[in-house]
Amino acid sequence: xxxxxxxxxxxxxVAGTVTAVSNRVSRRQAGRWAAQDQEQQEQYEDQQPATVPxxxxxxxxxxxxxxxxxxxxxxxxxxxxxxxxxxxFEQQKSxxxxx
Numbered sequence: 001x002x003x004x005x006x007x008x009x010x011x012x013x014v015a016g017t018v019t020a021v022s023n024r025v026s027r028r029q030a031g032r033w034a035a036q037d038q039e040q041q042e043q044y045e046d047q048q049p050a051t052v053p054x055x056x057x058x059x060x061x062x063x064x065x066x067x068x069x070x071x072x073x074x075x076x077x078x079x080x081x082x083x084x085x086x087x088x089f090e091q092q093k094s095x096x097x098x099x
Contacts, residue, residue: 064099071096 072093079089 068096 075084075089075092075096078084079086084092
């Protein structure tokens, strides 16, 4: 009988150790996969074009929305190229947005 109890105890100890190691490996692998998924998500987001104009046009269904966005883009390019000062840019932007 003592040999049977000793054998059962040994099997229980080995099974507990195997379970602990298996759980630790699973958690570590899940952490690696989560980090890899995070990196892939960031790379995907970096590759996607800005969706601000599309969202703006989705909010306002008017036909003039696309024209307004195009005018604002042109105005921003003129400012970036140095053809407009900050004050001129703000004035023209206000005029465009006012309709």
